[in-house]
Amino acid sequence: KDDTRFPYVLQCERIKIVEEALKLAKAHPNIELRLASTFTGFAQDSDGVTARITNAAGESESLRGAYLVGAEGARSIVRKELDIDFEGFTYPDRTLNVEVAFDFRKYGYTERNYISDPDEWSNLFHWKGPPDRWRIHFPAGAEEEAALMRPEALQARLQKFLPTGKPFDIVASNLYVVHQRVAKKFRVGRAILAGDSAHVNSPIGAMGMNSGVHDAFNLADKLTKILRLEAGEEVLDRYERQRRHVALTHTQAQTIRNKRLLAEKDFAVRQRNHEELRRTAEDPKLARAFLLRTSLIESLREAEQIA
Ligand SMILES: Cc1cc2nc3c(=O)[nH]c(=O)nc-3n(C[C@H](O)[C@H](O)[C@H](O)COP(=O)(O)OP(=O)(O)OC[C@H]3O[C@@H](n4cnc5c(N)ncnc54)[C@H](O)[C@@H]3O)c2cc1C
Known part of the structure; x- marks a missing residue:
């Protein structure tokens, strides 16, 4: 404290955060929201950036601005057009996500x-x-997708997780691939990457969006200073x-470690890990x-020390 x-974890559906952000954006006089528009590419020169979009009516349009922030997620067009390597790796195993109508709190x-x-972390x-x-997330190996997603297969997995003896009410399910990648550069000239366009990681530890929000705060502060002529462009470097630094030494390092902790197979290593966790929980x-x-929080403090 x-x-x-905010000495607590806020857990909510992502759409709620999007709705709050939309409200703030709509109320801001300097923000012009263009929903249902697709960004298709851009060009930059020494004075600014021209973005190409296909607008809601399906027409091509150009938008001119001083800077472009590529915050369009892991498949970022900005990152690809800048030819920036997305360095890292993709886990060979996929993650199976099953959505269930059930109250697990009743089971502790x-x-x-x-x-x-x-055998089966979750x-x-x-x-x-x-x-x-x-x-519920489960590891999914090399099995065929159709076999993994069969209703009986999903029920069997859920019963192995919590044997209730009754079928679960499965609302949805999907498979996803997990990447651990960080862009080699976050900025080329007037085009800058933020959020998943700059870094992606395993969701184990809930750090992806959080670190993207930290990018946004950091970058907004610097862009504001540049536009108010209080700082030069070097602050973008x-x-x-x-x-x-945060993406590599905090989010990547921690999420990779989290996955390893959950899936560790060596009995002695598992015991050591659990003892360490217990010791950590007991020592204030x-x-x-x-x-x-x-x-x-530590990553923000560390970043502040970087010149
Ligand atoms: C299963 C799962 C659970 C997760 N849980 C957590 C969690 O608990 N906590 C946490 O911090 N993070 C979590 N994450 C990570 C989090 O979802 C991402 O880090 C976060 O959504 C990234 O935000 P972003 O805005 O950078 O990119 P995105 O959320 O990908 O948003 C990009 C937006 O840009 C739009 N877009 C893309 N291309 C174009 C284009 N060409 N033109 C116009 N628009 C475009 C997309 O439609 C999208 O709306 C989780 C991820 C997964 C997969």
């Missing part, structure tokens, strides 16, 4: 659960409700130094350091 005004689960298991989240919807000093790291 001495480190942040909390709102967020990370379950370590040498994550269980109270995703929304009422009516209650929970999401500091943005890259700060946020790329270690627990505070753990929370500062996992909440990314």
